[in-house]
Amino acid sequence: MPAVQYGSCSYELKQGESVLDALLRNGVAVAHACKAGSCGSCLLRAVEGELPARAQAGLKDAWRARGYFLACVCQPEGDLTVAAVGNDARIAATITALDRLTHDVLRVRLVCDAPFDFRPGQYVTLFRDNALARSYSIASLPEEGVIELHVRRIPNGSMSGWLYQEACAGTPVHLQGPSGECFYAPGREDQPxxxxxxxxxxxxxxxxxxxxxxxxxxxxxxxxxxxxxxxxxxxxxxxxxxxxxxxxxxxxxxxxxxxxxxxxxxxxxxxxxxxxxxxxxxxxxxxxxxxxxxxxxxxxxxxxxxxxxxxxxxxxxxxxx
Ligand SMILES: Cc1cc2nc3c(=O)[nH]c(=O)nc-3n(C[C@H](O)[C@H](O)[C@H](O)COP(=O)(O)OP(=O)(O)OC[C@H]3O[C@@H](n4cnc5c(N)ncnc54)[C@H](O)[C@@H]3O)c2cc1C
Structure with a gap:
């Protein structure tokens, strides 16, 4: 069976197991959410070894070139050495405001420490720390200078519960992305x-x-x-x-x-x-x-x-x- 090396430890994968599941089974704290190759929370970087194409499907070209891959859908055929992603994929940001829009919808506003290009409608992956990340769609326009998210409170939800109960203006977080193709593409201005x-x-x-x-x-x-x-x-x-x-x-x-x-x-x-x-x-x-x-x-x-x-x-x- 192939093995995955992370830091100084090596872990053997079980038959049909993903890199993410192997790391989690061995107690390695890797952020993850959908486990379906969609949300991007479990992005890692391959330092050595062959990645299956599926593990990089849908990622930006620049990320693919750097060996970034989605650990939840990565079942390598040979040994793989992996590491956390670099600063080109994740940037520091600060929560600037939290406002209730309804009893269970919170508007979260953030500013990024560095320029962050996005199209309204794309999504970002919000990291509370290295172990907890969730994706949220962007409601703001780039010229507004803030990233605005609308977060629904989920009963016993790890991220939404933290945002409701503990996060406050000034709380530091990290953002990964933007990702997704759901945005307005200019052209065909008369189309309904x-x-x-x-x-x-x-x-x-x-x-x-x-x-x-x-x-x-x-x-x-x-x-x-x-x-x-x-x-x-x-x-x-x-x-x-x-x-x-x-x-x-x-x-x-x-x-x-x-x-x-x-x-x-x-x-x-x-x-x-x-x-x-x-x-x-x-x-x-x-x-x-x-x-x-x-x-x-x-x-x-x-x-x-x-x-x-x-x-x-x-x-x-x-x-x-
Ligand atoms: C591309 C993308 C964009 C997203 N955009 C937004 C957004 O703009 N706004 C937003 O509020 N959310 C959005 N989500 C969902 C978000 O990423 C989280 O899944 C959600 O906030 C719950 O996270 P949590 O940590 O609070 O709950 P968790 O700790 O993840 O969940 C606690 C429990 O509740 C279950 N659960 C989680 N969500 C639901 C649900 N909706 N219905 C029923 N059970 C559920 C979980 O399976 C788990 O058992 C998006 C997800 C994706 C993949």
Whole structure:
């Protein structure tokens, strides 16, 4: 069986085991979350040895060239020597503000110690320390000078619990990234845009909508934000004001259940959209949030006429044990 060398120790991999699982089994503290090759939390650097192609799939060229790889999907055929990633992948940042947007959504603002290029809608991996990292979508625009994240509180959640209870303005953290392809690409300015998010799936869309408007997008932009109950909707007044100020922007909040009527639609978000836009040929779509909903909506957008290349999605995969 191949072995993985980390620091001064070498660990033999079991049949079918990933580098991440072998390190964790031997008590090495490696940050990780989705364990599906998606969130990027377990990024490591190969110093010596052959990496399977899958372990570097989707990484930036510069990271691939430096031997960076995702430990959770790395099952090497031969011995591998690995190390932590360098400063080109992770930068120091400081939390500057924490504001509650709802009872269970926290707006986290950070500034980076060094220039950090990103597109609104991409995601960063936030490191509390070397052992705890989670990915969050970027809601801010680069010119705002801050990274804004919207973090939903998860019961017993390691990162969200820490952000709610312990982190404060001035707390130092590290950021890795940016990653992901879910952002507004300039061009085709007359194309209709459809943006759908539930819960904190609004975070990337809040960045993407403002980026599209700032880039001079002329086509209609339809933003749908869904929640289970009205208390789960957030930034509603601000988005309604943005829609009032931009003739091509429509903002539609919706909830699954409500005791009294309000400024929102009631019912499943996919049904509300299908009734309003049964045909979507030639549109561009953005879908973010709960993985099952993202999967279902991607399929529905495709069946309604949006080309696969025009469907941008980010599924907020939870951590796996
Ligand atoms: C690309 C990407 C982008 C993301 N963007 C955002 C974002 O913008 N905002 C945001 O709030 N989150 C986002 N997430 C999810 C985020 O990374 C964390 O998974 C989430 O904050 C929970 O982390 P935690 O440490 O608080 O909970 P954990 O300690 O990871 O989880 C505690 C327990 O709850 C379970 N759990 C975790 N999340 C859920 C869930 N949603 N539903 C049910 N059970 C769950 C876990 O499996 C575990 O058993 C994103 C994820 C990915 C992969």
């Amino acid at each position: 845009l459809l943006l759908i998010g539930t819960g904190t799936g609004l975070a990337p869309l809040y960045g993407i909508v403002r980026d599209a408007l700032k880039s001079g997008h002329r086509g209609p932009i339809h933003l749908f934000h869904g929640a289970v109950r009205p208390a789960g909707l957030y930034l509603g007044e601000e988005l309604a004001a943005m829609a009032a100020a931009n003739a091509n922007l429509t903002y539609t909040p919706s909830v699954l259940e409500a005791d009294v009527p309000g400024p929102f639609e009631v019912g499943p978000i996919d049904g509300i959209i299908a009734r309003r836009f049964p045909k979507l040929d030639g549109w561009r779509g953005f879908v973010c949030g709960d993985p099952a909903l993202v999967q279902m909506l991607k399929k529905k957008l495709f069946l309604s006429g949006i080309a696969v290349r025009d469907i941008n999605a980010d599924a907020f995969l939870p951590s796996a044990s």
